[in-house]
Amino acid sequence: MNRTLTVFLVEDDAAMQLGCVQALQLADIPVRAFDSAEAVLPHIVPGLAGVVVTDMRLPGADGLS
């Protein structure tokens, strides 16, 4: 388990985003926060060692897209 996974957090609400980022950091999990699905999409490439956590209801493209 030496491979480090990064959490890609997509959340439009600033407070919620901050809370989640803090919680993951406190658990020593690397995290990158994004405001929208459009912003996170360029980072998601095949073979990415990470997890995308997204809000389902987002203004603009939603989480599933």
Add this chain to the structure above:
Amino acid sequence: MALWRAFLALVALALIAAAGFWVFERSFAQGASNLRAASNGRLDLFASVVEARVRRLEPVPATIQLNPVVVRLLQTPSAAHATAANDYLARLNAHLGSLAVFVLDVRGVVLASSNTSRRDDSLRGEDVSYRPYYLEALAGRSTRHFAIGSGGHAGYFASHPIYDGSRVVGVAAIKIGLDALEQTWSMLGAPALVTDANQVVILSSQPQWRYTSLVPLPTERRVDLQLAQTYGALRLPLFPLSVELSVNEDSQEVQGLLRGDEARVSAALGQGVERADFMVLGRSLDGMDWRVLIFTSLAAVRHQALVDGIGGSVSVAFLLLLALYWAQRQRIERQKRVAKRQLEQANLALEQEVGRRTQQLTNTNTLLRKEVAEREQTEITLRAAQNELVHAGKMAVLGQLAASITHELTQPLGAIRTLSGNAAEFMRRGNHSAAQDNLSIVARLVDQMARIIDPLKSFSRKSTARPEATDVGRTVEQALFLFQLRQRHEKVETDNRCAPGEWIAWCDTNRLEQVLVNLVGNALDAMRDAPHKTLQISAELRSEQVPPVIAIQVQDTGKGLSETDLAHLFEPFYTTKASGVGLGLGLVICRDIAAEFQGTLTARNAPGAGACFTLTVPLWQPSLHAPFPKTP
């Protein structure tokens, strides 16, 4: 009745006339009687005057024979004896106051006389053998009568035979003047006359009556008188009035009745005198065969009687009037009593009627009061029901809002949970500054949630409508705030032209918000499937209405309202929405609310597309309404 009255009037008139007549008769009789008494008194006086002036000298002739001078002259008629006798007779005559005293011889020639110069029976040498006083005395009878002397001077002659033994040797005579009686007419005070034994007027207050005969004289009597030269050569016409005399032998009283036509009476007694106006009274002068008659006027008596008669009539008329007045008064009293009784009865009836009506009114009043109470109760119930309904409508809107509100709250709630948990971990690790940052974020989030919940709280407040000064712009903002999320989600463009503070309405703020929430909600529902969504809200003053109103228009860009929708929009349970979405009570309640604050709610199709709802509310007028609160 009229006949009876006419009869009564006739009777009254007859009574008055009869009374007048009766009084007249009585008064006339009384007056005549009084007059007669007075006249009799005067007649007595007259008789005594005659007695005193004339009759007292009657016995004088009888005494003349007592003088021897006279007897001697008759025995031996000589100049010396004659002178002595003449002297004696002259003295006697002067002493007595008679016209003449004289002595006749048996042939009827004056032998001696007091009269020595004047032509008369008594002049010496005069032959008076034709005179009754001589003839009677010669026959031995003392006598006396009226005669006009041979000289034309009237007088009363009395004679007595002069005896020498049993033989008559001469006649003593005295002539008594009547001039003294002429002066007594004024004493009688009425036309008067004196007749002698022949019923011939020898003295009268009326000169034209003198030497007239009261009764027609038979021819032989006229011849006798002519022979005796009693009235000289006078023809003795008939007395101008026909007088019928009745003599009471005891009292010597004479009463006469005037006969003959009125013209003669007038001629004799004066113009305009009526026969009936005269009363003839007389008196036989004792022992003289003379009568005195007076013609007393009854005019004054008649006049007095007339006055009395009229007085009597007037008195009776007055009494009758008094009786009439009394009767009238009685009748009026009776009528008054009847009227009073009727009035009392009417009063009583009226009072009873009033009492009855009052009772009815009281009953009606009680009924009305009960009805009013029932109506008030009903109204209270109704109002309560309406309030409940309004609240129910509000709750329905809240229900519809619940979904979006829930989402609105879920996000900050999740953030708070995470941030607070993180803050606890930061504190455990000693990173107080990070915990502090988290807590301040949490506080901000809580404020944000409160801002979402507060309008709901105020909106859902159950309240009774109370009008107040309401800022239309602010109320619209509050209503729109509830739909903020939904508008954002459904991408509705909002065109709010109501600026806070522009228009102040007079209505219940909460209710106005409720109506606006309904209208906005409906508009959003209508535009759900529309390609272009614009919600336009505007307000304008309609000052032409009385009282002036503010018209709030909520216009959408939906597909508008059909004819059927327009016709039934405000009916209960009519809805354009899908089954289960609405009860169809929203607009009904809204219209009720509008009506409650004297407003209206109408719907029409907007000129472009979509529906336009217009709500009017009264304009707040500072002069009429409560002041606008300083701190809203």
